[in-house]
Amino acid sequence: MLTLIKNGEIYGPEYMGQKDILVVGRQIGFLKDRIDAPADFVEMEVIDASGKIVVPGFIDAHVHIIGGGGEGGFKTRTPEIQLTDATLAGITTLVGVIGTDGTTRTMPALIAKARALEEEGISCFVHTGSYHIPVRTLTGKVEDDLILVDKIIGVGEIAIADHRSSQPTAAELAKLASQARNGGLLSGKGGIVNMHVGDSLNQLKVIEEVVETTDIPITQFYPTHINRNPHVFKAGLSYAKKGGYIDFTTSTVKKFLEEGEVKASTAIKMALEEGVGIKQITLTSDGQASLPDFDDDGKLRGLGMGSCMSLYESVVDAILVDGVATDDALRVVTENPASILKLPNKGQLKAGKDADMIIMDKDTFKIDTVIAMGQLMVKDGAALVKGIFER
16 A cells, blocks of 8 residues: 655654655655656555645553543543544554553553554553552563563553552662563563652652662653642653653643643743753643542542543644744654654654654644554544444
8 A cells, every 4th residue: 555645844743844755554665855656556545735744643652541530439430542532633652551440440451452442543552550559460570561562661650649649669669660671671662660740749759769769760750740730840840850751741621720730732831941851841641531620638529531632732732822843842742752662663754664644734733634554544634444333
């Protein structure tokens, strides 16, 4: 199967000017100033991207693909993600996690859902474990999960600074990070520890203690929800300046923003202004997660649900509202997560990389076309391919 994309302005995510892209099977075969389809050649789909930009498919590195929640009882468990929840938002790669509920949300179910999403057309990986230490793995050992199971690329999300966490000590976290690091080294995977950072004033202190007292590098950790309130945000900027990665969550509700949560798109701008390197920053949606609102006594007052579409919306807001450079806004959902997670075929438009890309309007950034692993998933803003239960 050959697809030729002509006349688009390419962000790879760096700006590359107008070029043509030839997709060969599941990969980008050629990216050149001009590629013409020969007459009387094999069947080829030609897409005219005039007046549009072509960018890498988005990587959403923190999604509750089998659902999350449950903080308000069984009826508050959120549903599984559907294929078009991702593709209509320009997402071509997902990383699935388990959150608060590590009992009814299981590793076999997580891996099965990842494989189902890949059968439907997009790439999907997972982390082993949930909020709590000790980690409930698939095989019984973190290293074995990473080395032996192709879909497992890291550990998490491990909760800290949160009343729902297992309150891990630095010693416990260091041991887990060591297991993840060794498993990653032996399997050629990222082996990162994805950290859920809650509201409390403990912030990132337990991670910093591990880094300061052991040989484990700061880049072994991948903390998320860093924009959830002003004091966590401030601590996150300091942490990033020390070389750590920080991830801003795009799913939110009006009430959280009114109470001090930093809007994800604005968080990018503020972090860059404070001297944080662009390579240290990512965005994720926390899609399908519950968005619980607790009072000061830890009692649940309300509940919302995360959306993958918020990732796309935050990228657009970063560019059009907050004035972040287009290549920087794209980098935090493409090249950066690919680098952090060691997904070498993702996150860039280059010959030999996976053919994951989005064609967007040059001015409004409205999504027109989404291609995942060489397959046309979205055309003219509508889903061509739907999940089996979306018919």
